[in-house]
Amino acid sequence: MPPDNHPIVAPIYQTVKFEFDTLDETLKNLRGERPGFFYSRASNPTTRQLELTLAELQDREDCVTTSTGVSAVSQTLIALTKAGDHVLCFVETYNPTRYVIRRLLGRFGVTHTMISIEDLPGIERALSAQKTKLVLFESPTNPVTKIADIAAITRMARAHGALTIMDNTFAGFHQHGEFDIDIFVHSLTKYASGTGDVMGGAVIARADLIKQFRADFTALGATLDPHAAYLIQRGLKTYFMRYQAQCVTAMRVAEMLATHSAVTRVHYPGLPSHPQHELAKAQMREFGTIVTFDLKNGFDGGERFVEALKLFALTASLGSTESLVIAPQMMKSRDLTAEQVRMSEITDGTVRLSIGLEDVDDLLDDLRQGLAAAGS
Numbered sequence: 001m002p003p004d005n006h007p008i009v010a011p012i013y014q015t016v017k018f019e020f021d022t023l024d025e026t027l028k029n030l031r032g033e034r035p036g037f038f039y040s041r042a043s044n045p046t047t048r049q050l051e052l053t054l055a056e057l058q059d060r061e062d063c064v065t066t067s068t069g070v071s072a073v074s075q076t077l078i079a080l081t082k083a084g085d086h087v088l089c090f091v092e093t094y095n096p097t098r099y100v101i102r103r104l105l106g107r108f109g110v111t112h113t114m115i116s117i118e119d120l121p122g123i124e125r126a127l128s129a130q131k132t133k134l135v136l137f138e139s140p141t142n143p144v145t146k147i148a149d150i151a152a153i154t155r156m157a158r159a160h161g162a163l164t165i166m167d168n169t170f171a172g173f174h175q176h177g178e179f180d181i182d183i184f185v186h187s188l189t190k191y192a193s194g195t196g197d198v199m200g201g202a203v204i205a206r207a208d209l210i211k212q213f214r215a216d217f218t219a220l221g222a223t224l225d226p227h228a229a230y231l232i233q234r235g236l237k238t239y240f241m242r243y244q245a246q247c248v249t250a251m252r253v254a255e256m257l258a259t260h261s262a263v264t265r266v267h268y269p270g271l272p273s274h275p276q277h278e279l280a281k282a283q284m285r286e287f288g289t290i291v292t293f294d295l296k297n298g299f300d301g302g303e304r305f306v307e308a309l310k311l312f313a314l315t316a317s318l319g320s321t322e323s324l325v326i327a328p329q330m331m332k333s334r335d336l337t338a339e340q341v342r343m344s345e346i347t348d349g350t351v352r353l354s355i356g357l358e359d360v361d362d363l364l365d366d367l368r369q370g371l372a373a374a375g376s
């Protein structure tokens, strides 16, 4: 193309390899002495464009993308810990993240403490009791949308010299950037593309931390493919409008559920009845698209409910255009003790909805007929 003629959408660099004109320039690039690209497992212009966009959205200096959200979490944990380190995580932490901390890092001599995200005195006690490398948390949590007190947690972590990692997947890139969080991780599989047809992950942080991660991430190898990066970058153009519209519908759904006789409790941070509604209002611009609730009739009611629904697909994930539902039977965590399950507030009647972009009245009608099947 002529140099003064630009595409409005950047092209995909669907190539694994890049070359320079000379060996000397190749070696300079490999030593980090000149910009450019060499091998797409390390870096690629299309993924780099996405990284810069995401860093700007989350209000941090830099970003490194990965093939899935889970690889963003696991590679960050591997890159930051060594034998003897201690990690503080939470009963409410996303299940595969708990697995990585407890099972995988545990094998390599990294210890952990796991308490409830609501237990602020417990966090202070854990950080005072032993030197802690990392505090990893989420807000809102999965599935019951507890709100972490981010200012309190980051203040305690900073005072004790621990780094904070926040999995901000539920809240999105436009939220929580103003807090003193060292590292954000996101699953790009969710709101970023919004279409549920591509997977990805991102780690967003200060430039010095991202620089530290890059060599380890390239060696671990869960790199985002340029075509996936292109699709995610395309989805991001409508990210905010989708997120906002889905939140408006989520609020309507939460309000309807809160008045329904088949439902005993609704977990949605936007409802004044949510125990941390005031904290959510202070921390968030939107309250998210996950609405969780407890059915009166437990497992049996849950089964009848999810099978009666026509517009909600019975499957995992969140944040895409279609609405989704998870049944109580799908939420059982085998790795938690009875006491930890009590803290997690997941019951035999807990159902999680992920609200999509369908017409709100169609969704409400579908939910009402599902609730009638569940019974009150």
Ligand SMILES: Cc1ncc(COP(=O)(O)O)c(C=O)c1O
Binding pocket: 068, 069, 070, 071, 094, 138, 142, 167, 169, 170, 186, 187, 188, 189, 190, 199, 200, 201, 317, 318
């Ligand atoms: C909070 C959170 N973090 C990370 C992930 C993992 O993302 P992925 O499925 O892209 O690996 C998920 C997926 O549901 C999630 O809900």
